[in-house]
Amino acid sequence: MxxxxxxxxxxxxxxxxLIDELAKRSASDTTRPFLHEIITTAVKLGKESHDRxxxxxxxxxxxxxxxxxxxxxxxxxxKKVIIFGSARSLKTSAEYxxxxxxxxxxxAKGYMIVTGGGSGIMEAGNKGAGAGKDFALNIRLPFxxxxxxxxxxxxxxxxxxxxxxRKLVFVKESDATAIFPGGFGTHDxxxxxxxxxxxxxxxxxxxxxxxxxxSSYWAAWRRYxxxxxxxxxxxxxxxxxxxxVAKTVDEAIKYIDDFYRVYHSIRYVYGLTVIRLNKEIxxxxxxxxxKKFKDILTCGEIRPAPPxxxxxxxxxxxxxxxxAMNFNMRxxxxxxxxxxxxxxx
Numbered sequence: 001m002x003x004x005x006x007x008x009x010x011x012x013x014x015x016x017x018l019i020d021e022l023a024k025r026s027a028s029d030t031t032r033p034f035l036h037e038i039i040t041t042a043v044k045l046g047k048e049s050h051d052r053x054x055x056x057x058x059x060x061x062x063x064x065x066x067x068x069x070x071x072x073x074x075x076x077x078x079k080k081v082i083i084f085g086s087a088r089s090l091k092t093s094a095e096y097x098x099x100x101x102x103x104x105x106x107x108a109k110g111y112m113i114v115t116g117g118g119s120g121i122m123e124a125g126n127k128g129a130g131a132g133k134d135f136a137l138n139i140r141l142p143f144x145x146x147x148x149x150x151x152x153x154x155x156x157x158x159x160x161x162x163x164x165x166r167k168l169v170f171v172k173e174s175d176a177t178a179i180f181p182g183g184f185g186t187h188d189x190x191x192x193x194x195x196x197x198x199x200x201x202x203x204x205x206x207x208x209x210x211x212x213x214x215s216s217y218w219a220a221w222r223r224y225x226x227x228x229x230x231x232x233x234x235x236x237x238x239x240x241x242x243x244x245v246a247k248t249v250d251e252a253i254k255y256i257d258d259f260y261r262v263y264h265s266i267r268y269v270y271g272l273t274v275i276r277l278n279k280e281i282x283x284x285x286x287x288x289x290x291k292k293f294k295d296i297l298t299c300g301e302i303r304p305a306p307p308x309x310x311x312x313x314x315x316x317x318x319x320x321x322x323x324a325m326n327f328n329m330r331x332x333x334x335x336x337x338x339x340x341x342x343x344x345x
């Protein structure tokens with residue numbers, strides 16, 4: 001069991017003892033150290049802050065996260081796709097119909113759908129999903145955002161007070177992102193997921209920008225990104241590899257499927273980057289990625305590897321083949337580009 005850091009305690013033997021006893025009674029050996037720190041944090045907050053608003057915010061955020069983890073926990077082994085887009089898209093619009101078809105075809109292939117739970121594109125996503133294969137992360141607003149009626153299992157509707165906890169759950173509990181045309185909220189969600197992947201704060205994932213034939217929405221957006229962000233040096237050209245614009249449902253689904261064709265998942269362990277694979281890659285592909293992506297390594301080469309001790313201890317994907325490398329933890333656009341090359345094996 002992980003030892004509780006001595007420096008993270010109240011320094012009051014009686015209270016620290018009570019916290020230790022409560023953690024022992026409430027958690028397993030593997031989760032006890034974290035629960036111990038959570039309780040310690042809560043007690044420190046109570047002692048240090050006399051602002052009722054501080055405690056109210058921390059309390060509500062923790063409760064929202066706890067409940068969300070409870071709802072998603074039974075479905076962690078099922079791949080999920082977030083659908084973002086305008087709450088104001090009409091049922092008759094081409095993008096609404098596209099989102100509905102996209103959701104229907106994805107769930108038929110075994111994916112689950114996660115939406116914001118409101119109207120418009122979110123409603124289309126829940127409407128198209130197969131029975132019991134969708135979630136709705138609704139945000140409580142004084143206008144515009146009421147849960148749509150197309151969620152079969154009401155326990156899969158999670159109501160959030162805070163955007164930040166809702167957005168964290170969106171990313172944590174999903175494996176791909178589909179973004180349809182929308183307003184400020186859609187751009188906020190879209191730029192956040194791009195930023196999280198670009199900076200390594202989220203695992204690599206397929207991000208697909210979807211629009212029906214005849215629409216120029218994402219073409220205009222991409223021009224802005226190229227003309228103002230890329231040309232001014234605010235992003236790198238490799239960051240444009242973080243997403244794909246799709247004009248058809250089948251193109252978008254293929255892009256998501258292909259991302260996980262060979263690539264399975266990633267883990268960073270004590271400075272080593274480990275990429276788990278659904279199958280062993282060929283010597284040709286291994287040689288190709290070593291040649292093409294040498295620039296993102298701090299030293300050494302990309303090599304086949306066994307599970308790390310940390311992965312073995314935590315039982316993470318033990319039976320899967322792996323490659324490991326000393327990634328520079330900076331060029332995440334290039335890392336995503338490498339994953340696409342691996343998936344062509």
